[in-house]
Amino acid sequence: MSPSPTADLSAFLITLRHLIREPSVVGAEDSFFRVLRRELEEMDISVERHSGVLVAKGKDPESVVLSAHVDRHGLVCTGPNEFQYAAFIAGNKSELTGDSVSEQMVAMIADRFTGQRVQAHLPYTGTYVGQGTIRAGYLCQKRLNLIFELDGLEYLEPGTPLAFLDRLKLTDTHISAQLDNVLSVALIVYLYSIGFQGTALFTAQEEAGRSWRYALEWLRRESITTSRLLVLDTSPYPTKEEAGMQDVVLRRKDATAWFDPLFTEEIVARCDVLGISYGFKDEWIEERNLLREKPSSLGRTELGRLALASEGQINGTTLQIPTTGYHTAEETASLNSIKAAIGLLSTFIR
Known part of the structure; x- marks a missing residue:
């Protein structure tokens, strides 16, 4: 009998299942921050709470900075x-x-x-x-x-x-829950558990358009400039077929700003080495806008707002999991995409 496709994801899924049960409504994330802090401190990760952001640091904090928002609708x-x-x-x-x-x-x-x-x-x-x-x-x-x-x-x-009221639903190929963006939070927590030693920013109120302000305040407080901020999120598609056309979703830009081209191409190269398929969401939207009477927005992301507000002193790129059922308790992602994201993120473990 072939092994279950979830066998090597069991530890990650335990973390995700636990975090999904904790409420984190946009604007009321305090209780979730405390749960997240306990999870990280149990792994001997340094954690600081600032206004609107929880900052985690491993033993090599300058290697790469990850970011994920914790709020859910x-x-x-x-x-x-x-x-x-x-x-x-x-x-x-x-x-x-x-x-x-x-x-x-x-x-x-x-x-x-x-x-x-x-x-x-x-x-x-x-x-x-x-x-x-x-x-x-x-x-x-x-x-x-x-x-x-x-x-x-x-x-x-x-x-x-x-x-x-949310619970993780699991099949042989997909998971479903209100994944945006507890899925990315769980990915980072799991990454720390297997040896990641960089920095992670967990931000509040992204769905209200405020998370970038909290991240920017902390980065300026620490006098940090970087072109290697990697922002994790989910990315909506109308059908499972369209979501399944790539393992992970990248971007070169959003409606606000261009992302760092060198770091974006570095992520592309890492995907190529690992055999991970990828699509560029901005290109996907622009292609479909040619056929639409009313064009869709490229979206305004946390990273784009950071790049614009910092005049390019803070930039990077995004890594997103393709999903369907956007902004519902039935948002669905494939296990293959999650495996690919973990594989890619694991390349940042030294």
Whole structure:
């Protein structure tokens, strides 16, 4: 009998399964940061908490800097039995300029949450306070946000975050959960467990367009300039077939800035050596825009915003896992893509 395709991923999947169960609604990431800190300190990794970012350092912190945002989509109570999409509340709606992928997709995904179970917790401690079910979701044109109707949580006070009740689902070929972006967090934690000694930034409020500010503040505080920042994330595709056309997703640019070409080509070379297939998301979007009446955005990423704000003093490239079911509790990634990402990231272990 051939070995299970998940056999060599068992340790990683244990880490991912554990982290998925911990709520980390955008704007209320404190309790998740504490869980993550314990995980890293148990591996003798130096950890510092700063505003909006948890910084982990191995014994060779200058070798490479990885980054992943910890926040996940969820809801927040905004009034008596009233619930809104947490990302737009956390961002004070200051990022609603129309050119982000989240904004362009938000109306499309409103009804995907009907029937979804949610769990409410206290903002700072993460203490569980109850469960409910989303009865309906719709885009309110007056408030430019998703409004949700819930059953079972009428007693909540404004400011209470609600996470989607999430569990890892595993088949022989794929995993499903709300993967964006706990998948990348788990990848970095696992990487440290097998010997990675570089630096990792775990940022808050990426889905609200704020994470780059927290990363930039810490990098400037430490007088760090770099062209080798590697940002990990998921990358949405409309079908499993299109997601499966590559093991990993790279980029040369986003809607904000060009990424560092030398580091990007270094990642390409590492993929070629390992036999990892890759696609460039910016090229994929531009090709499809030629056939669209209304072009899609290239997306505004954490890295692009960092590069622009630092005038190129901080740059790098991205490594993303192709997924389907974007921004839902059923986001799906292939085990082959995860294996490829681990293989690639392992080349940074000295």
